[in-house]
Amino acid sequence: MPFALYLLGLAVFAMGTSEFMLSGLGPDIARDLHVSIPVSGYLTSAFAVGMVIGAPLMAILSLRWSRRHSLLFFLVTFLLVHVLGAVTTSFGVLLVTRVVGALANAGFLAVALVTATAMVEPNAKGRATSALLGGVTVACVAGVPAGALLGQLWGWRSAFWAVAVVSVPAVFAILRAVPTGSPDSPGSVGPSARKELRALRGPRLLVTLLLGALVNGATFCTFTYLTPLLTTVTGLGSGWIPALLALFGLGSFVGVAVGGRSADVRPVPFLVTGGVALLIGWIVFAVTAGNPAAAVVLVFVQGALSFAVGSTLIARALYAATGAPTLAGGLATAAFNVGGAIGPWLGGIAISAGLGFRSPLWVSALLVALALALAAASVARAVRRRSSRPGQDHCAGAVTTHTRRT
Known part of the structure; x- marks a missing residue:
């Protein structure tokens, strides 16, 4: 993998740390x-809303810029709003910086996904995606605990300063490694919004995005309530929690690495x-x-499986929409954040209904079961369509083969 790709992952690490x-x-x-x-909790909600809305919106806006200009604009904006957040004394201003930071985060990730896959061979998109998304998993393992430690030692503002500082090397990586040019040049974002929107009409992409939302919803349904689950149901002391959260993050890191390779070789099995x-x-x-x-074993195993399947679905979304790489990246980002919002909400409903802190685990199982059912229904529908139109499929295959040869 190109070294610049890992520096883009460093920016994703900073953004993941900021989010969590x-x-x-x-x-x-x-x-x-x-x-x-409770009012301070609006800062987290504002960031989540900004990610969901911002991913497709910022992806569309960036189509008229080169990849280099888009990445620089989003990353510098993200950096500056964290500097502003570190110095402000107004909660309202801090709230606005979270929304703007989320919009910049969403736009950066959408463009970074297509930039990362353009840096490697066409059959290595999964590995490029995993290298980039590794920044999110490292944020779970190290970034979030480090931010909490900085807050304890030097106050919450120091964590915002740290996120800004960590983003700086990625700025230089973009200047050095990502080529500039017009939106239609080889090193840029590519086609117009209209062309990309036309390329997104295929049902395979929609199904992949729905699967990603369900799997990610299951992941964050349990992860959000993991602390009360482990302390009240499992009976572990609070001193175990940081280590177990880091263990979940370590599992997610392993899962992304494994999933990235599998997405390029044998994704469906x-x-x-x-x-x-x-x-x-x-x-x-x-x-x-x-x-x-x-519980200790399953924290690691489920972290690994969740992110292995999730990262593979992101890679498949990019494979499914090669004619709309930027919007596919934006929609994948939005879908996974929708899951990240719906999962904890459903888990909270189950807990509020008096089902206890074990109930989010059952909700997670239900969401994954829905994903498997949706995937099975999609495959069955595709098989029925092929069997009902054998002549058309034969002609379409001949045309495709002829086009590839020419």
Whole structure:
């Protein structure tokens, strides 16, 4: 993999840290800016909304720029709003910086996905995607705990400064490694919005995005409530929590690495096997959540399986929309953030209904089961369509073969 790709991953690491670090900084922000803790929670909600809305919107806006200009604009904007967030004394201003930062994050990730896959061979998109998304998993392992530690030592503002500083090397990497040019040049984003929108009409991409939303919803449904699950159901002390959260992040890192290679070689068997294993894992976790040894093992295993399947689905979305790489990246980002918002919401409903902190595990299992059912229905529909039009499929195959030869 090109070294510049890992520096883009460093920017994704900074952005992932920014997205998740407020979970450990909320009380300090609330106290310093004179708001309640529930109100400080709006900062997380604002970032999530900005990611969902911003991913496709920023992807469309960036189509008229070169990849280099787009990445620079989004990354520098992200960097500057964190500097502003670090110095402001107004909660309202901080809230606005979170929204703008999320928009920049979404736009950067959408363009970075297509830039990363353009840096490698056409059959290596999965590995390029995993190298880029590795930044998110490293943020779970190291970035979020580091942000919490900085907040404890030097206050919550130091975490914002750290995110800005970590983003700087990626700026130089973009200037050095990403070529400039017009939107239609080889080193740029590519086709117009109209052309990309036409290329997104295929049902395969829509199904892939829905699967990604369901799998990610399952992941963050449990991850959001992992701390109360482990302390109240499993019976582990609070001192275990940072290590177990890091273990989940370590598993996700392993899963992204494995999924990236599988997405380029045997994606369908891997998704089927991984999806079934993920479903079984959530069920086993729900049944054995009261056993500390089983819970520790399953925290790692489910983190690995969740991100292995999830990263493979992102890569398949890019493969499914080669004529619309930027919008496909934006929609994949949006779909996964929709899942990241819906999963915790459903888990919260289950807990509020009196089903206990074990219930998010069952919700996660249900979401993965829905994903498998959707995938099976999609495959069955495709088989029926092929069998009902054998003549048309034969002609279409001949035309495709002739086109490739010419």
